[in-house]
Amino acid sequence: MSVLDQNYNPTLSVDCVIFGFDSKSLKILLIEQTKNIYKLPGSLVIKNEDLDVYADRVLKELTGLKNVYLKQFFTFGAPNRISKPEDILWIENNYKVKVKRIISTAYYSLIKIAPGTTKLYEKKHNAQWLNVAEINNLAFDHIEILKKGLKTLQNELKFNPAVCFELLPKNFSLREIQNIYEVIQDISYDNRNFRKKLMGAKYIIPTKEKQKAVAHKPAILYKFDKKIYDATFKETNLFNL
Protein backbone atom coordinates (compact mmCIF):
# COMPACT_ATOMS: atom_id res chain seq x y z
CA MET A 1 0.00 0.00 0.00
CA SER A 2 1.13 3.50 -0.71
CA VAL A 3 2.40 5.64 2.15
CA LEU A 4 0.66 8.66 0.66
CA ASP A 5 -2.28 9.86 2.71
CA GLN A 6 -5.38 9.27 0.58
CA ASN A 7 -6.79 12.61 1.62
CA TYR A 8 -3.71 14.34 0.47
CA ASN A 9 -4.02 15.72 -3.04
CA PRO A 10 -1.74 18.65 -3.69
CA THR A 11 -2.15 20.95 -6.65
CA LEU A 12 0.49 23.44 -7.75
CA SER A 13 0.13 27.01 -8.77
CA VAL A 14 2.41 29.84 -9.79
CA ASP A 15 1.79 33.44 -8.72
CA CYS A 16 3.64 36.53 -9.93
CA VAL A 17 4.34 39.73 -8.01
CA ILE A 18 4.95 42.17 -10.88
CA PHE A 19 6.49 45.44 -9.70
CA GLY A 20 6.57 48.62 -11.76
CA PHE A 21 7.67 52.18 -11.05
CA ASP A 22 6.01 55.27 -12.52
CA SER A 23 8.79 57.70 -11.46
CA LYS A 24 7.14 58.31 -8.08
CA SER A 25 5.31 55.25 -6.74
CA LEU A 26 5.96 51.54 -6.57
CA LYS A 27 3.12 49.78 -8.37
CA ILE A 28 1.98 46.20 -8.76
CA LEU A 29 0.04 44.62 -11.61
CA LEU A 30 -3.13 42.96 -10.29
CA ILE A 31 -6.11 41.19 -11.79
CA GLU A 32 -9.71 41.58 -10.68
CA GLN A 33 -10.89 38.28 -9.19
CA THR A 34 -14.40 39.50 -8.37
CA LYS A 35 -15.74 43.05 -8.13
CA ASN A 36 -13.17 45.20 -6.30
CA ILE A 37 -11.24 42.16 -5.07
CA TYR A 38 -7.84 41.77 -6.71
CA LYS A 39 -5.45 38.84 -7.03
CA LEU A 40 -1.91 38.33 -8.26
CA PRO A 41 -1.52 37.16 -11.87
CA GLY A 42 -0.99 33.42 -11.85
CA SER A 43 -2.70 30.12 -12.37
CA LEU A 44 -2.76 26.44 -11.47
CA VAL A 45 0.04 24.49 -13.13
CA ILE A 46 -2.05 21.98 -15.01
CA LYS A 47 0.50 20.33 -17.25
CA ASN A 48 3.87 18.72 -16.89
CA GLU A 49 5.64 22.02 -17.31
CA ASP A 50 8.58 23.66 -15.58
CA LEU A 51 7.54 26.25 -12.99
CA ASP A 52 9.98 28.83 -14.45
CA VAL A 53 8.66 28.34 -17.99
CA TYR A 54 5.14 28.69 -16.72
CA ALA A 55 5.83 31.91 -14.77
CA ASP A 56 7.59 33.35 -17.80
CA ARG A 57 4.53 32.69 -19.96
CA VAL A 58 2.12 34.27 -17.46
CA LEU A 59 4.29 37.38 -17.54
CA LYS A 60 4.54 37.46 -21.33
CA GLU A 61 0.78 37.05 -21.79
CA LEU A 62 0.03 39.78 -19.33
CA THR A 63 2.57 42.37 -20.41
CA GLY A 64 3.62 41.43 -23.93
CA LEU A 65 7.21 41.88 -22.75
CA LYS A 66 10.03 39.39 -23.25
CA ASN A 67 13.32 38.98 -21.37
CA VAL A 68 11.88 40.59 -18.28
CA TYR A 69 13.57 40.30 -14.88
CA LEU A 70 11.81 37.36 -13.22
CA LYS A 71 12.92 35.54 -10.10
CA GLN A 72 11.45 32.77 -7.98
CA PHE A 73 11.42 33.80 -4.32
CA PHE A 74 9.30 31.49 -2.19
CA THR A 75 6.91 28.55 -2.18
CA PHE A 76 3.86 28.96 0.03
CA GLY A 77 2.76 25.64 1.44
CA ALA A 78 0.64 26.23 4.55
CA PRO A 79 -2.09 23.56 4.55
CA ASN A 80 -4.91 26.06 5.10
CA ARG A 81 -3.60 28.86 2.91
CA ILE A 82 -6.71 28.80 0.73
CA SER A 83 -9.68 28.53 3.04
CA LYS A 84 -12.15 31.37 2.43
CA PRO A 85 -15.35 29.86 0.89
CA GLU A 86 -15.43 32.49 -1.88
CA ASP A 87 -11.84 31.69 -2.87
CA ILE A 88 -12.50 27.94 -2.99
CA LEU A 89 -15.65 28.51 -5.04
CA TRP A 90 -13.78 30.76 -7.45
CA ILE A 91 -11.16 28.08 -8.08
CA GLU A 92 -13.75 25.36 -8.56
CA ASN A 93 -15.69 27.52 -11.03
CA ASN A 94 -12.64 28.69 -12.94
CA TYR A 95 -10.74 25.42 -13.17
CA LYS A 96 -13.62 22.92 -12.96
CA VAL A 97 -11.66 20.97 -10.40
CA LYS A 98 -12.01 20.09 -6.72
CA VAL A 99 -8.78 20.96 -4.97
CA LYS A 100 -7.83 19.91 -1.47
CA ARG A 101 -4.60 21.81 -1.14
CA ILE A 102 -2.77 24.26 -3.36
CA ILE A 103 0.93 24.93 -3.02
CA SER A 104 2.02 28.13 -4.74
CA THR A 105 5.46 28.98 -6.03
CA ALA A 106 5.85 32.76 -6.18
CA TYR A 107 7.97 34.84 -8.57
CA TYR A 108 8.68 38.51 -8.60
CA SER A 109 9.31 40.61 -11.63
CA LEU A 110 10.53 44.16 -12.29
CA ILE A 111 9.11 46.10 -15.21
CA LYS A 112 9.68 49.55 -16.69
CA ILE A 113 6.23 51.11 -16.89
CA ALA A 114 6.06 53.11 -20.10
CA PRO A 115 2.86 54.64 -21.53
CA GLY A 116 0.88 51.98 -23.40
CA THR A 117 3.33 49.13 -22.80
CA THR A 118 0.89 46.87 -21.05
CA LYS A 119 -2.36 48.53 -22.11
CA LEU A 120 -3.67 45.82 -24.42
CA TYR A 121 -2.96 43.18 -21.82
CA GLU A 122 -4.45 45.18 -19.01
CA LYS A 123 -7.69 45.37 -20.98
CA LYS A 124 -7.72 41.70 -21.93
CA HIS A 125 -7.16 40.49 -18.38
CA ASN A 126 -8.84 43.39 -16.60
CA ALA A 127 -5.48 44.04 -14.97
CA GLN A 128 -4.51 47.25 -13.21
CA TRP A 129 -1.38 48.86 -11.85
CA LEU A 130 -2.11 49.74 -8.22
CA ASN A 131 0.04 51.52 -5.62
CA VAL A 132 1.73 48.95 -3.37
CA ALA A 133 1.47 51.33 -0.40
CA GLU A 134 -2.32 51.43 -0.71
CA ILE A 135 -3.01 47.69 -0.93
CA ASN A 136 -4.21 46.04 2.25
CA ASN A 137 -6.53 43.32 1.01
CA LEU A 138 -6.23 40.73 -1.77
CA ALA A 139 -7.90 37.42 -2.64
CA PHE A 140 -6.49 34.13 -1.26
CA ASP A 141 -3.29 34.66 0.80
CA HIS A 142 -1.95 37.02 -1.85
CA ILE A 143 -1.36 39.85 0.60
CA GLU A 144 1.21 37.59 2.34
CA ILE A 145 2.82 36.78 -1.00
CA LEU A 146 2.98 40.50 -1.86
CA LYS A 147 4.58 41.33 1.52
CA LYS A 148 7.19 38.62 1.16
CA GLY A 149 7.87 39.71 -2.44
CA LEU A 150 8.43 43.29 -1.29
CA LYS A 151 10.75 42.13 1.50
CA THR A 152 12.72 40.10 -1.06
CA LEU A 153 13.02 43.13 -3.35
CA GLN A 154 14.24 45.25 -0.40
CA ASN A 155 16.98 42.69 0.32
CA GLU A 156 17.91 42.35 -3.34
CA LEU A 157 18.38 46.12 -3.60
CA LYS A 158 20.81 46.01 -0.66
CA PHE A 159 23.33 43.65 -2.18
CA ASN A 160 22.58 44.20 -5.85
CA PRO A 161 21.64 47.89 -6.43
CA ALA A 162 21.59 47.26 -10.22
CA VAL A 163 18.04 45.90 -9.85
CA CYS A 164 16.72 49.47 -9.56
CA PHE A 165 17.62 50.07 -13.21
CA GLU A 166 15.19 47.30 -14.19
CA LEU A 167 12.43 49.61 -12.98
CA LEU A 168 13.69 52.84 -14.60
CA PRO A 169 13.47 54.01 -18.20
CA LYS A 170 16.69 53.88 -20.26
CA ASN A 171 17.56 57.46 -19.31
CA PHE A 172 16.63 58.70 -15.86
CA SER A 173 17.26 61.51 -13.38
CA LEU A 174 19.17 61.03 -10.13
CA ARG A 175 15.99 62.04 -8.31
CA GLU A 176 14.21 59.03 -9.82
CA ILE A 177 16.84 56.67 -8.35
CA GLN A 178 16.38 58.25 -4.94
CA ASN A 179 12.60 57.93 -5.33
CA ILE A 180 12.94 54.20 -6.07
CA TYR A 181 15.15 53.67 -3.03
CA GLU A 182 12.81 55.66 -0.82
CA VAL A 183 9.61 53.88 -1.87
CA ILE A 184 11.11 50.38 -1.86
CA GLN A 185 13.00 50.73 1.43
CA ASP A 186 10.36 53.01 2.99
CA ILE A 187 13.12 55.32 4.24
CA SER A 188 13.87 58.98 3.53
CA TYR A 189 17.46 59.63 2.48
CA ASP A 190 19.34 62.87 2.91
CA ASN A 191 19.21 64.46 -0.57
CA ARG A 192 22.75 65.79 -0.59
CA ASN A 193 24.41 62.57 0.64
CA PHE A 194 22.38 60.36 -1.65
CA ARG A 195 23.24 62.50 -4.67
CA LYS A 196 26.92 62.47 -3.70
CA LYS A 197 26.93 58.66 -3.56
CA LEU A 198 25.25 58.43 -6.95
CA MET A 199 27.74 60.89 -8.50
CA GLY A 200 30.54 58.69 -7.19
CA ALA A 201 29.18 55.54 -8.85
CA LYS A 202 31.17 55.14 -12.07
CA TYR A 203 28.43 53.02 -13.68
CA ILE A 204 25.91 55.90 -13.63
CA ILE A 205 26.80 57.97 -16.69
CA PRO A 206 25.47 61.43 -17.63
CA THR A 207 23.87 61.69 -21.09
CA LYS A 208 23.35 64.84 -23.17
CA GLU A 209 19.61 64.62 -22.58
CA LYS A 210 17.56 66.59 -20.10
CA GLN A 211 14.08 66.07 -18.63
CA LYS A 212 11.20 67.29 -20.80
CA ALA A 213 7.90 68.90 -19.85
CA VAL A 214 8.68 69.48 -16.19
CA ALA A 215 7.61 72.54 -14.17
CA HIS A 216 11.03 72.94 -12.50
CA LYS A 217 14.46 73.40 -14.07
CA PRO A 218 14.96 70.22 -16.19
CA ALA A 219 17.45 67.78 -14.66
CA ILE A 220 20.24 66.00 -16.55
CA LEU A 221 19.39 62.40 -17.48
CA TYR A 222 21.75 59.52 -16.77
CA LYS A 223 22.15 55.98 -18.04
CA PHE A 224 23.30 52.75 -16.40
CA ASP A 225 26.43 50.99 -17.70
CA LYS A 226 26.21 47.32 -16.81
CA LYS A 227 29.76 46.54 -17.95
CA ILE A 228 31.28 49.13 -15.63
CA TYR A 229 28.97 47.96 -12.83
CA ASP A 230 30.05 44.33 -13.22
CA ALA A 231 33.71 45.36 -13.24
CA THR A 232 33.66 47.82 -10.34
CA PHE A 233 30.84 47.02 -7.96
CA LYS A 234 32.05 45.14 -4.90
CA GLU A 235 29.04 43.24 -3.76
CA THR A 236 30.59 42.04 -0.56
CA ASN A 237 30.08 44.42 2.33
CA LEU A 238 32.30 42.32 4.52
CA PHE A 239 31.96 43.34 8.17
CA ASN A 240 31.21 46.98 7.48
CA LEU A 241 30.40 49.12 10.47
Add this chain to the structure above:
Amino acid sequence: MSVLDQNYNPTLSVDCVIFGFDSKSLKILLIEQTKNIYKLPGSLVIKNEDLDVYADRVLKELTGLKNVYLKQFFTFGAPNRISKPEDILWIENNYKVKVKRIISTAYYSLIKIAPGTTKLYEKKHNAQWLNVAEINNLAFDHIEILKKGLKTLQNELKFNPAVCFELLPKNFSLREIQNIYEVIQDISYDNRNFRKKLMGAKYIIPTKEKQKAVAHKPAILYKFDKKIYDATFKETNLFNL
Protein backbone atom coordinates in the same frame (compact mmCIF):
# COMPACT_ATOMS: atom_id res chain seq x y z
CA MET B 1 -14.55 18.19 -16.98
CA SER B 2 -11.47 19.20 -15.09
CA VAL B 3 -8.84 21.25 -16.85
CA LEU B 4 -6.13 19.26 -15.08
CA ASP B 5 -4.17 17.04 -17.40
CA GLN B 6 -5.01 13.44 -16.41
CA ASN B 7 -1.38 12.47 -16.82
CA TYR B 8 -0.31 15.14 -14.45
CA ASN B 9 0.14 13.90 -10.93
CA PRO B 10 2.55 16.02 -8.93
CA THR B 11 4.03 14.88 -5.66
CA LEU B 12 5.88 17.17 -3.29
CA SER B 13 9.11 16.64 -1.47
CA VAL B 14 11.34 18.63 0.84
CA ASP B 15 15.13 18.41 0.68
CA CYS B 16 17.60 19.93 3.12
CA VAL B 17 21.11 21.20 2.42
CA ILE B 18 22.65 21.05 5.89
CA PHE B 19 25.95 22.92 6.10
CA GLY B 20 28.46 22.49 8.90
CA PHE B 21 31.98 23.82 9.50
CA ASP B 22 34.73 21.89 11.30
CA SER B 23 37.09 24.89 11.70
CA LYS B 24 38.70 24.26 8.31
CA SER B 25 36.27 22.81 5.75
CA LEU B 26 32.68 23.41 4.75
CA LYS B 27 30.80 20.15 5.20
CA ILE B 28 27.37 18.87 4.28
CA LEU B 29 25.30 16.18 5.98
CA LEU B 30 24.35 13.46 3.48
CA ILE B 31 22.54 10.13 3.62
CA GLU B 32 23.56 7.00 1.75
CA GLN B 33 20.89 6.20 -0.84
CA THR B 34 22.60 3.10 -2.18
CA LYS B 35 26.20 1.94 -1.76
CA ASN B 36 28.49 4.97 -2.18
CA ILE B 37 25.72 7.09 -3.67
CA TYR B 38 24.59 9.88 -1.38
CA LYS B 39 21.46 12.02 -1.26
CA LEU B 40 20.30 15.08 0.65
CA PRO B 41 18.21 14.43 3.76
CA GLY B 42 14.57 14.84 2.86
CA SER B 43 11.43 12.98 1.98
CA LEU B 44 8.13 13.10 0.14
CA VAL B 45 5.56 15.27 1.86
CA ILE B 46 2.86 12.69 2.39
CA LYS B 47 0.45 14.48 4.65
CA ASN B 48 -1.33 17.78 4.75
CA GLU B 49 1.56 19.45 6.48
CA ASP B 50 3.28 22.80 6.11
CA LEU B 51 6.54 22.58 4.15
CA ASP B 52 8.41 24.58 6.83
CA VAL B 53 7.16 22.33 9.63
CA TYR B 54 8.17 19.29 7.66
CA ALA B 55 11.70 20.58 6.92
CA ASP B 56 12.13 21.47 10.56
CA ARG B 57 11.24 17.92 11.59
CA VAL B 58 13.63 16.33 9.09
CA LEU B 59 16.39 18.46 10.58
CA LYS B 60 15.47 17.65 14.17
CA GLU B 61 15.32 13.90 13.51
CA LEU B 62 18.65 13.93 11.79
CA THR B 63 20.62 16.13 14.16
CA GLY B 64 18.71 16.14 17.43
CA LEU B 65 19.10 19.93 17.38
CA LYS B 66 16.29 22.43 17.88
CA ASN B 67 16.07 26.11 16.90
CA VAL B 68 18.54 25.62 14.11
CA TYR B 69 19.00 28.18 11.30
CA LEU B 70 16.76 26.87 8.50
CA LYS B 71 15.71 28.77 5.41
CA GLN B 72 13.73 27.88 2.30
CA PHE B 73 15.68 28.87 -0.80
CA PHE B 74 14.21 27.37 -3.97
CA THR B 75 11.61 25.01 -5.39
CA PHE B 76 12.87 22.70 -8.10
CA GLY B 77 10.15 21.95 -10.62
CA ALA B 78 11.73 20.78 -13.88
CA PRO B 79 9.42 18.08 -15.32
CA ASN B 80 12.24 15.59 -15.88
CA ARG B 81 14.23 16.30 -12.72
CA ILE B 82 13.93 12.71 -11.54
CA SER B 83 14.56 10.49 -14.51
CA LYS B 84 17.36 8.00 -13.80
CA PRO B 85 15.80 4.48 -13.62
CA GLU B 86 17.64 3.69 -10.34
CA ASP B 87 16.26 6.86 -8.72
CA ILE B 88 12.68 6.11 -9.82
CA LEU B 89 13.01 2.51 -8.57
CA TRP B 90 14.39 3.70 -5.23
CA ILE B 91 11.40 5.99 -4.70
CA GLU B 92 8.91 3.28 -5.68
CA ASN B 93 10.53 0.80 -3.29
CA ASN B 94 10.86 3.23 -0.42
CA TYR B 95 7.50 4.91 -0.60
CA LYS B 96 5.40 2.15 -2.23
CA VAL B 97 4.02 4.69 -4.62
CA LYS B 98 4.15 5.37 -8.37
CA VAL B 99 5.12 8.96 -8.91
CA LYS B 100 4.93 10.81 -12.18
CA ARG B 101 6.51 14.05 -11.16
CA ILE B 102 8.13 15.27 -7.96
CA ILE B 103 8.50 18.95 -7.15
CA SER B 104 11.03 19.59 -4.41
CA THR B 105 11.18 22.57 -2.08
CA ALA B 106 14.72 23.00 -0.81
CA TYR B 107 15.89 24.41 2.52
CA TYR B 108 19.36 25.17 3.75
CA SER B 109 20.54 24.99 7.29
CA LEU B 110 23.66 26.06 9.20
CA ILE B 111 24.92 23.93 12.06
CA LYS B 112 27.80 24.14 14.55
CA ILE B 113 29.59 20.81 14.27
CA ALA B 114 30.67 19.78 17.74
CA PRO B 115 32.08 16.34 18.64
CA GLY B 116 29.23 13.87 19.15
CA THR B 117 26.41 16.34 18.46
CA THR B 118 24.93 14.46 15.57
CA LYS B 119 26.54 11.05 16.15
CA LEU B 120 23.47 9.09 17.21
CA TYR B 121 21.53 10.42 14.27
CA GLU B 122 24.34 9.83 11.85
CA LYS B 123 24.32 6.19 12.86
CA LYS B 124 20.56 5.81 12.73
CA HIS B 125 20.25 7.28 9.24
CA ASN B 126 23.65 6.24 7.97
CA ALA B 127 24.40 9.91 7.51
CA GLN B 128 27.85 11.43 6.99
CA TRP B 129 29.45 14.85 7.00
CA LEU B 130 31.30 15.16 3.68
CA ASN B 131 33.47 17.99 2.34
CA VAL B 132 31.42 20.19 -0.02
CA ALA B 133 34.50 20.78 -2.19
CA GLU B 134 34.88 17.06 -2.86
CA ILE B 135 31.30 16.26 -3.85
CA ASN B 136 30.64 15.94 -7.55
CA ASN B 137 27.94 13.32 -7.75
CA LEU B 138 24.70 12.78 -5.83
CA ALA B 139 21.45 10.85 -6.35
CA PHE B 140 18.50 12.49 -8.17
CA ASP B 141 19.24 16.15 -9.10
CA HIS B 142 20.68 16.78 -5.64
CA ILE B 143 23.99 18.10 -6.99
CA GLU B 144 22.00 20.98 -8.57
CA ILE B 145 20.21 21.60 -5.28
CA LEU B 146 23.55 21.61 -3.42
CA LYS B 147 25.06 24.09 -5.92
CA LYS B 148 22.11 26.43 -5.64
CA GLY B 149 22.17 26.12 -1.84
CA LEU B 150 25.86 27.05 -1.77
CA LYS B 151 25.23 30.03 -4.07
CA THR B 152 22.45 31.17 -1.73
CA LEU B 153 24.74 30.88 1.29
CA GLN B 154 27.42 32.91 -0.55
CA ASN B 155 24.88 35.69 -1.20
CA GLU B 156 23.53 35.57 2.33
CA LEU B 157 27.04 36.02 3.72
CA LYS B 158 27.45 39.17 1.61
CA PHE B 159 24.55 41.13 3.01
CA ASN B 160 24.21 39.41 6.37
CA PRO B 161 27.69 38.40 7.68
CA ALA B 162 26.12 37.31 10.98
CA VAL B 163 25.27 33.97 9.35
CA CYS B 164 28.90 32.87 9.71
CA PHE B 165 28.43 32.73 13.51
CA GLU B 166 25.74 30.08 13.02
CA LEU B 167 28.55 27.81 11.83
CA LEU B 168 31.10 28.64 14.54
CA PRO B 169 31.33 27.45 18.15
CA LYS B 170 30.36 29.98 20.83
CA ASN B 171 33.97 31.14 21.18
CA PHE B 172 36.13 31.21 18.07
CA SER B 173 39.41 32.57 16.73
CA LEU B 174 39.60 35.29 14.06
CA ARG B 175 41.37 32.74 11.84
CA GLU B 176 38.24 30.57 11.94
CA ILE B 177 36.11 33.45 10.62
CA GLN B 178 38.55 33.98 7.79
CA ASN B 179 38.49 30.24 7.07
CA ILE B 180 34.70 30.28 6.80
CA TYR B 181 34.77 33.24 4.44
CA GLU B 182 37.47 31.63 2.32
CA VAL B 183 35.78 28.24 1.97
CA ILE B 184 32.27 29.61 1.40
CA GLN B 185 33.28 32.35 -1.07
CA ASP B 186 36.12 30.27 -2.57
CA ILE B 187 38.41 33.33 -2.39
CA SER B 188 41.69 33.92 -0.54
CA TYR B 189 41.69 37.08 1.55
CA ASP B 190 44.74 39.09 2.53
CA ASN B 191 45.40 38.05 6.16
CA ARG B 192 46.35 41.46 7.46
CA ASN B 193 43.39 43.34 5.86
CA PHE B 194 40.88 40.70 6.85
CA ARG B 195 42.08 40.75 10.45
CA LYS B 196 41.93 44.54 10.49
CA LYS B 197 38.31 44.51 9.32
CA LEU B 198 37.38 41.96 11.97
CA MET B 199 39.09 43.96 14.71
CA GLY B 200 37.06 46.99 13.63
CA ALA B 201 33.73 45.15 13.96
CA LYS B 202 32.31 46.16 17.36
CA TYR B 203 30.12 43.05 17.54
CA ILE B 204 33.13 40.70 17.63
CA ILE B 205 34.26 40.76 21.26
CA PRO B 206 37.47 39.31 22.75
CA THR B 207 36.99 36.81 25.60
CA LYS B 208 39.54 35.79 28.25
CA GLU B 209 39.83 32.35 26.69
CA LYS B 210 42.57 31.13 24.38
CA GLN B 211 42.76 28.20 21.98
CA LYS B 212 43.65 24.86 23.57
CA ALA B 213 45.75 21.99 22.30
CA VAL B 214 47.19 23.72 19.27
CA ALA B 215 50.76 23.34 18.00
CA HIS B 216 51.23 27.07 17.44
CA LYS B 217 50.94 29.96 19.90
CA PRO B 218 47.29 29.78 21.12
CA ALA B 219 45.11 32.56 19.69
CA ILE B 220 42.62 34.66 21.64
CA LEU B 221 39.02 33.51 21.29
CA TYR B 222 36.20 35.91 20.46
CA LYS B 223 32.43 35.86 20.74
CA PHE B 224 29.65 37.36 18.65
CA ASP B 225 27.32 39.96 20.18
CA LYS B 226 24.04 39.92 18.29
CA LYS B 227 22.65 43.02 20.05
CA ILE B 228 25.59 45.17 19.00
CA TYR B 229 25.43 43.69 15.49
CA ASP B 230 21.74 44.53 15.11
CA ALA B 231 22.37 48.07 16.37
CA THR B 232 25.50 48.88 14.36
CA PHE B 233 25.62 46.80 11.19
CA LYS B 234 24.50 48.79 8.18
CA GLU B 235 23.22 46.16 5.81
CA THR B 236 22.72 48.49 2.91
CA ASN B 237 25.81 48.86 0.78
CA LEU B 238 24.16 51.52 -1.26
CA PHE B 239 26.11 52.21 -4.44
CA ASN B 240 29.50 51.36 -3.01
CA LEU B 241 32.43 51.46 -5.41
